[in-house]
Amino acid sequence: MPNIDDDPVIRVSLFGPVRIVGPSGEVPKEAWGHRPRAKTLLMALLSRQHRRCSRDTLVELVCPDPSAESVGQYLDTLVLHLRRALAVSDRPSLLTTYKGYLGGPVFYDLPDQRTLWCDIDAFLEHADEAIRLAQRGGDPLPALQAAFALSSGGEFLESEIYSDWCREWRMQITTRHEEVALQLARLSIERGLLEQAESALSCLDSDVDGVMTLREAIADLRQQARAQQPVLRLALPVDAPPSPLALPRGLPLEYSYHTLVGHIMTQAMLRSRHIQDVCSGVQRALDAGLRSIDRMTTQPSDYRIPRRQALLTLALLPLSLTALIEQEHVAPAAEEILPQCAASLTACWHLVNGSELHAVEATLPRYLPHLVQLARAASPHQKTAAALASQGYQIASILALHRNEHEARESYAKRSVYFGRLSGDADHLSGAVRQFMGTAYWSKQPQKVLRSFQEAESFLDDASPLLRSGIYVILAWAYAQTHQEQEALTALGIARDAFPDAPEDEDDFTKASFGKGWLNLWQGRTYLGLEQPDNAWRSFVAVGGVRPETTTPERIxxxxxxxxxxTAIALDDLDLTRACIESGVAGAQVLGSVKRYNEAFDAYRQARAAWPGEKKVGELADLFVH
Structure with a gap:
């Protein structure tokens, strides 16, 4: 996951009119003096590999008459104006001059993307990422959307249309833009996102290969849709409160999911004075809608693909808006972005609780910085933004765990607690604290849990029973690790008593990622800490395991x-140990979780130590050969 707090010093836009935005806003025309060719110098440097170019080459590229005697002085003047345009207080010049050794050539150099962000490099990065994801079996749609949002901002180098120095560069970028737009259109058509497909094709000429074929495909699909059962349309007034979605039985699954997505997207686009109500309503409606459809299906394989497409569509919802925000260099409008992020975060929870970690990795970092920006600014929407940011960091913490990056996981969990406090909501804070307490298991720091619980007691009574149960069961493990058996058993009793009879019907069930599986996982850990492997085994086998409960997230x-x-090793059961290790490795590979794979490998090493020289254990080594 990229560093979600990175912020470049300067932002440059080359799609459309050239714009430079620094900490104080856009650089005005006056800063360029009477030398507009200084902008051409900037473009030329950005076009070169590593943003470095020799003085002699720059003379050839940007000077009207390279053979003139005053060409050196002319270039020096352009360099001076460019330095002024890129000036940032309390920092050295962003335009660096390197003089060659013993009279060698002079080079000019600009910093990389982390300091001087340029839309063309961001576009190429997203376009390349889409190719890599497609080759590896991932989902290229988020990267394609981000790339297209940048390249559709205007004509590339529009002020240099007739310049020879950039003709080849313009052709290369135009070709990449066409490739991105065509691929985005094809993928959008496959997923039923016809408006997005039309938008991607609208910026391409009809003579571009494949454009007319795709436009005809869209027309055919629209005609087929009109001939079939009419699509449910929701006419909601601007300030209408979010409404539950009642799906009639007997509909095709694709239609049901399409209706659900349309309903949620409609609510997420609402501009309401009551943003908090809209955001919470969007999340409740999505959870309820998914559960309603899931209950209508009898064969999981029937709905896996349309369900995944629906979730991916909603997860990507904020990206077009955030790409526009980055391109225009404006602050995000809370009324627009918060409901969209609420829908996306709920979809991300469902994807994380399934087997779609990579899809969330490609989506969440693109809009979480904008949520953080809104959560840190005093406004009527600050608490709502903080609640959503807290959720975002909880998901980021989970993703870091599965990358086996424990320091990053703890860092994200701490940020989740910070924004949970800022939200003023006991449930959001409790969920964040539970996430942070969970990091203590891998760092083997039960005292961290005990300290966190002391802080949580002040708001725990106001939290939902589901979240309260989750905190107490982790507390039980911490007591077991510190040899406080009676306290551990008491905490387990409280956790079990607080756990709802139907946890999947709770409003915060998805965000909590907490069903019977979670409860029994920590209960089993507690019994292992108390050296009661028989009780631990009964806890683990009661829910989840090789025959999973449907509400237990795959990662859990x-x-x-x-x-x-x-536990099977502790029970001296070789065949059971082998079966569990084989199942754990296979599942970790499907999930794409380094952490779960390492856990299975650790179990294998302990099995070898328990049964040295045993052939059945030795054969497991083949599972870990890459």
Whole structure:
């Protein structure tokens, strides 16, 4: 995951009119003096590899008459004006001059993307990322959307249309833009996102290969849709409160998911004075809608693909807006972005709780910085933004865990707690604290849990029973690790008593990622800490494991499987140990989780130590050969 707090010093836009935006806003025309060719000098430097170019080459590129005697002085003047345009207080010049050794050539150099962001380099980065994701079996749609949002901002180098120095560069970028737009249109058509496909094709000439074919495909699909059952349209007034979605039975699954997406997107686009109500309503409606459809299906394989497409569509919802915000260098409008982020975060929770970690990795970092910006600014919407930012960092913490990056996981969990406090909501804060307490297991720091619980007691009574149960079951593990058996058993009792009879019907069930699987996972860990492997095994096998409960997230089910392997070793059951390790490795590979894979490998190493020289254990080594 990229550093979500990175912020370049200067931003340069080359799609459309050339714009430079620094900490104080856009650089005015006056800063360029009477030398507009200084902008051409900037473009020329950005066009070169590593943004470095020799003085002699720059003379050839940007000077009207390179053979003139005063050409050196002319270039020096352009360099001076460019330095002024890129000037930032309390920092050295962003335009660096390197003089060659013993009279060698002079070079000019600009900093990289982290300091001087340029839309063309960001566009190429997203376009290349889309190719890599497609080759690796990932989802290229988020990268394609981000690339297209940048390249559709205007004609590339529009002020240099007739310049020879950039003709080849313009052709290269135009070709990449066409490739991105065509691929985005094809993928959008496949997923039923016809308006997005039309938008991608609208910026291409009809003579570009493939454009007319795709436009005809869109027309055919629209005609087929009109001939079939009419699509549910929701006419909601601007200030209407979010409404629950009632889906009639008997609809095709694709239609049901399409209706759900349309409903949520409609609510997410609302401009309401009550943004907090809209955001919470969007999340509740999406959860309820998904559960309603899931209950109508009897064969999981029937709905896996349309369900995934629906979630991906909603997860990507804020990206077009955030790309526009980055391109225009304006602050995000809370009324527009917060409901869209609410829908996306709920979709991300569902994707994380499934087997779609990579899809969330490609989406969340693109809009979380904008949520953080709104959450840190005093406004009527600050608490709503803080609540959503807290959720975002909880998801980021989960993703870091599965990359096996424990320091990053703890850092994101701490930020989640910070924004949870800022939200003023006991449930959001409790969820964040539970996430932070969970980091203590991997760092083997039970005292961290005990300290966190002391702070949580002040607001825990106001939290939902589901979240309260989650905190107490982690507390039980911490007591077991510090040899406080009675306190551990008491905390387990409180956790079980607080746990709802139907947790999946709770409003915060998805965000909590907390069903019977989670409860029994930590209960089993507690019993292992108390040296009660029989009770631990009963906890692990009760829910999840090799035969999973449908409400148990896959990442948690696999964690239970790996703990079952450790418990089977303690019970001296070789065949059961082997079965659990095999299941854990297979699941970790499908999930794409380094953490779950490492857990299975650790169980394998402990099995080798428990049964040295045992052939059945030795054969497991093949599972870990790359």
């Amino acid at each position: 089910r696999l964690e239970i499987v790996n703990h079952q392997a450790l």
